[in-house]
Amino acid sequence: VALEGPDASLFSHRFCTASETSCGGTALWDSSQQQLIVFLVREAPGGVSYTFSFRLRNPGVAQASVPIFAALQIEATRFPAAVMERDLTTDLSPTIPAAGVGDAAIMKVLAIKLFIKKIGQSIPYP
Numbered sequence: 001v002a003l004e005g006p007d008a009s010l011f012s013h014r015f016c017t018a019s020e021t022s023c024g025g026t027a028l029w030d031s032s033q034q035q036l037i038v039f040l041v042r043e044a045p046g047g048v049s050y051t052f053s054f055r056l057r058n059p060g061v062a063q064a065s066v067p068i069f070a071a072l073q074i075e076a077t078r079f080p081a082a083v084m085e086r087d088l089t090t091d092l093s094p095t096i097p098a099a100g101v102g103d104a105a106i107m108k109v110l111a112i113k114l115f116i117k118k119i120g121q122s123i124p125y126p
Contacts, residue, residue, distance in 0.1 A: 011038035065105035
């Protein structure tokens, strides 16, 4: 999986050695465990938010936003999973018809809608 965003180069789909300069910007999707796996390419200070994104194909039906968890594992030590932040406050209605507050949440998919409108005028001249 290709990663994008300001901190994407910090992560890789595999362990990288310190001498590798082209490692980073990728992740591995494990479909059996339903998890995205990334390795840190270089040191990253704690207490700092890191941002990356990836493209995915949404289903053709509506889908609610569910909590997404991230966990850190360093060698054999696995740290407790933490829920990722979801945007439940942005109002998408100014740019997306029938959208509203909370529709920018991670993994939220709106139902497909087809809008049909009749447009006419009362006089025959443009």
